[in-house]
Amino acid sequence: MNLTDAAVVVTGGGSGMGAATAKGLAARGARVAVLDLDGDAASRTAKEINGLGLAVDVSDDASVQQAFEALVQNLGIPRVVVSCAGIAPASRVVGREGPHPLDLFQRVINVNLVGTFNVLRVAATQMTALEPVSESGQRGVIINTASVAAFEGQIGQAAYASSKGGVVALTLPAARELARFGIRVMTIAPGLIGTPMLLNMPDDVQASLATQVPFPQRFGAPEEFTDLVLHIVDNEMLNGDVIRLDGAIRLAPK
Numbered sequence: 314m315n316l317t318d319a320a321v322v323v324t325g326g327g328s329g330m331g332a333a334t335a336k337g338l339a340a341r342g343a344r345v346a347v348l349d350l351d352g353d354a355a356s357r358t359a360k361e362i363n364g365l366g367l368a369v370d371v372s373d374d375a376s377v378q379q380a381f382e383a384l385v386q387n388l389g390i391p392r393v394v395v396s397c398a399g400i401a402p403a404s405r406v407v408g409r410e411g412p413h414p415l416d417l418f419q420r421v422i423n424v425n426l427v428g429t430f431n432v433l434r435v436a437a438t439q440m441t442a443l444e445p446v447s448e449s450g451q452r453g454v455i456i457n458t459a460s461v462a463a464f465e466g467q468i469g470q471a472a473y474a475s476s477k478g479g480v481v482a483l484t485l486p487a488a489r490e491l492a493r494f495g496i497r498v499m500t501i502a503p504g505l506i507g508t509p510m511l512l513n514m515p516d517d518v519q520a521s522l523a524t525q526v527p528f529p530q531r532f533g534a535p536e537e538f539t540d541l542v543l544h545i546v547d548n549e550m551l552n553g554d555v556i557r558l559d560g561a562i563r564l565a566p567k
């Protein structure tokens with residue numbers, strides 16, 4: 314897809330894979346809206362790429378509606394939407410202090426799953442008004458971020474794995490429904506990627522995690538995620554599917 318002057322949106326764009334993706338899309342000539350709960354972080358990324366930074370809570374109905382109204386006015390209706398916003402707090406089902414706090418489970422589902430769906434539904438509604446840009450009638454593409462934890466959730470990841478499993482399961486029905494508008498829906502399931510989410514863990518935990526990746530035996534770079542996003546944007550046969558980006562890792566129980 315030609316991204317020159319196209320409006321695109323990246324959630325979670327203040328950090329990690331979202332920030333790298335915002336920069337990668339801008340390098341292709343896109344006009345990027347950077348959405349993040351951390352408005353300062355969104356503005357920092359946006360400033361680097363002459364984009365639009367907005368403070369947004371993806372799990373909140375009004376917040377996402379308002380952000381999309383503002384970005385459509387400023388940049389136009391987005392052709393590409395990449396959802397990277399997410400949180401990954403760990404907690405056991407039966408912990409030392411008692412059962413998994415229910416409000417923590419609900420918060421993870423709310424941000425990672427409800428937030429992804431919230432952005433998808435608002436973005437897709439707007440995209441239906443776009444002119445098709447390919448002979449097949451493609452109007453746009455929505456790319457979500459799950460995790461390999463959707464398939465091999467570790468001990469302590471009950472909430473996180475459930476939320477990402479929901480994102481995986483959302484992909485096909487959304488792609489099927491939006492097909493008649495020429496809107497594709499894809500999901501990337503990263504393994505271990507070197508972003509603040511991982512790099513804030515203790516060094517010994519990081520070293521042990523990295524050795525679990527068969528090849529290449531290292532964390533993925535956020536830019537390798539960006540490369541996959543750009544390929545999905547360009548390859549319109551990719552639709553309704555989940556791609557693992559993981560160096561063949563299969564997470565151990567803990």
Ligand SMILES: NC(=O)c1ccc[n+]([C@@H]2O[C@H](COP(=O)([O-])OP(=O)(O)OC[C@H]3O[C@@H](n4cnc5c(N)ncnc54)[C@H](O)[C@@H]3O)[C@@H](O)[C@H]2O)c1
Nearest residue numbers: 325328329330349350370371398399460503505506508510
């Ligand atoms: N880093 C990894 O190894 C890894 C692996 C698998 C999946 N993921 C997923 O990739 C995505 C990006 O993660 P990352 O590693 O770049 O993490 P990160 O912590 O660097 O970035 C996540 C961003 O999301 C934002 N955010 C959190 N809650 C939000 C909300 N309610 N509304 C809007 N923004 C919100 C944060 O402020 C942050 O800037 C996440 O969905 C994460 O679950 C990460």
